[in-house]
Amino acid sequence: MTTIQQRWQGLPAAAGPGALRVGLLASYTIDPLVPHLGVALHDAGLPAQLRVGPYHQIVQQLLDDAAAMFRLNPDVVVVAPRFEELPEQADLLRCAAAGLEATRRRGCRLLFVLPPIPERRPYGVGEAASPTGAVAGYTTVRELLRERLAGLAGVDVADAEEAIRQVGAVRAHHPSLFAFARVPYTDEFFAALGCQLGAVLRVRYRGACRAVVLDADTLLRDPDGAPRPGASWLAEPLRDLRAAGVRLAVRGGRDPDETWDALARALPRLVESDLDGWAVDGRPVDAQVRDLAAGLGVDESATVLVGAGGPGPARVSLGDRPEEWPAQLVAAGLFDRLPPRSAGTAPRAAPGPAEGLVDGPMSGPAHGSAQAYIDSLRVNIAVSEVDGPPSDDMRKVVARAKDFTLGLDDAVTAAGSGRRTLIARVSDRLGDYGVSAVIGVREEDPHAVVDLFSISCAVLGKDVERAVLQEVVEQVAATGHSEVRLRYRKTGRNQPLVDFVSAATSHAWPTRTGRELTVRAEPVELGDGDECGDGTCLT
Template structure:
């Protein structure tokens, strides 16, 4: 197993404890409902987003949308994300997650500046309908230029197009009060490009980043959400005794000027306070002598003789905020014990380095400037040029259903359902094993329905492609025929083609095939695992009479297998989808 960074491991363990059925930390303030839509598998983000939100005193509810279903989830009012009704909608889209076309090359417009703009407009429109804040994650820059070193100097090269795409979306969302932006490039740069990616895990489960990236990214998202909700950092309390006034303090000499320089960089409105256990008049005289630059900073003084915990409570109370929103700056472990109890999540312990002060305050959110915007800074935001999706969304006659139908028509999806011709069923087995969102969740492998000489069994697989590329074998169906009834016991769909209407195309094709062979009923057998709601919802909606070619009717029914009806025979065949 990979070795997790120390803080990332803490987040994972803390989240596991908090989500355990028997866990009860007592009453906490209701937290934000956060939905995450990503073009890759983003499940590792959950503990690193949930833990800091929980540490801030809230109780967040997190929802991970189906893999690579951003547009589909945003355009449908009956989508899983819409039903979740999020307070915040986090969208992480990487242009490189688009499939390769049949030639093996990337689509020509993959880095075009307008590539992500329509998707951003679609997400913003959905966030407005749901009354949610859109948090858009700008994707990191390409790891390698597509055409070698010369690509970096080409204004039409991969790097230039990626930068243009990022900046176009940044400019579009910067003027909108319902949206804000975080930058995954900052996170990748902090971790280091070579340490940020996990190629093997990406090939296995479409997880493109290491745990350290998810840890830092989750922290950034949490800080943005807390700041927008007024729960960010509201002030800095500097412990002068541990920093300057005690003889062994790390800034007791000429370095105090560097500390003053770091504190002087705090944004306007971020209150600074000094606390000391010495009499205030005495501490003022000592500070003026030892660190005149600190004495000149506009800071308030906390009254003498109290502990750090009491001083923090007084400072926060005067601001009308909780103590968890105040960053505490202190010296080495000699004074850390008292203040650690006061500010466990925003404690900055310094050993004499001004850079350490800046980085510590940065991590504590002291430099964050994400105010709760309530109006457009410069009036109504301009419409994005060439953005057809934005135009449709603003049309009074358009509805989300219209947009979704137009989205499906624009994809040009083709799903060819056929019986496998050779003995190699590895592609079909891979789809059946990996599917967990769209699967019947019965323990039937494709080989069960491909038995030679068994006329009562039928195995079908679907090759899927659209205008973006060729997805290969993306669906597998297993049928057991019993007279006029076809029992469908295997129906698995790869996540990469979900939400594109493939399941509807396959159902129509299966109805036609059943009618041609004299069947009058398609009975889908399934087990509700809690994870395969897309398949369960589809089957329930499809349960009716369908008119096949030449006027024949085929009735579609569904049969739910529970522990009692299945007798423990059926096992969960789901895995980790790609």
């Protein structure tokens, strides 16, 4: 367990009106981001509740009024798609459009994460010279998303490519973990992305840095009192901060004349024209900073003290190499602020469902409802019965299904046990998912019992579960039974399955023969001697 994970687990639960409620939706497994974003928000003075939505169900969750994501009633929804799962431009634009719809319906903010450029390079080094190559195409889509989301009311934008750049492509990607758990990135990447998202929300909710107080004692002198060369490296970043409207001040505790002379030699422009405040005396540092902030008309919480290492209350501590100070100021977030708008302009209103995010009208399948989007995916489901022992693909589905599993201990039994085992292969216009559902049906006169119903997370939210159960009902009806019982156990993680069972038992199920069957729930408790209670055993 990393230090960040330990810190996150050790933080008190955020609750009450002061807690920021943040939902996370991604086309991949984004759970590893939670501790990094949670700690970043805590350190920014924004204690937060975080909830991860179902994997690869961005549009469905955003457009479904009953979606699990919105049980949190989030203040902010983070939407993080990837080209690898959503290769078509229209699908990425649908994610953005659905996010805007959520902001309208629910009054939450959208924090859209621009997808990183994949490592796919068909031309290798030649990609740089190909205006129609993969990299150029990815870049065009990213800039289209940025252009159409930037400046909209209720919308913020982050960039996963910046996290890749910060970490390095080799260290950012985790192919083996993606193959096993659909987690494409390393913890190092999630740390960088968490800091970026935390900074965006800090600036949005807490405001940007408005005043910088330079600690002359540490910037101009070594710990032993000898003159420290290199403060001139701060000239350009200080000029940029001043141009951005940040007030600049200096504090110190040494001789005022000596301090002023050293400062004038290192940073002449600061002394001549850019200095807004000055406090060099024997008072404690905290008192100096507090009085300087008051004199500048800036809240102390928006005032940053910058020093060159050593003990003390410095909020940004620069290292021992002055040439690195400008980059350290950027990394510390002193330049983080919302982009300025033209004088007299207000944030752009989010476009209506048919406006702005796609070329041409945005019809129902593209945007109007979760069901319309599912219909646009053209999902194909092929259910077949399996004879003999379970295949490796079946074992993988059962072992990895956590959200949608009946949670019983005998997941798949050997042939001849009295259970029929069915599998469902699923594909849609986004890809072929192979074996995605494993179902076990046992005849227990006068009814049939389903005690294995495991579905891969990759195909959830596409009506696969309903279609598969309908096929089970058809097959049970053909055997002369009139009732299907769904036998399940709550595992603490399979709430989607529990919700599905509840909905399935609320109505009769018609069949192709004209008969109607009843579906009933049969909850069971895990016995003391049971094993593999999460539904992962195979025999």
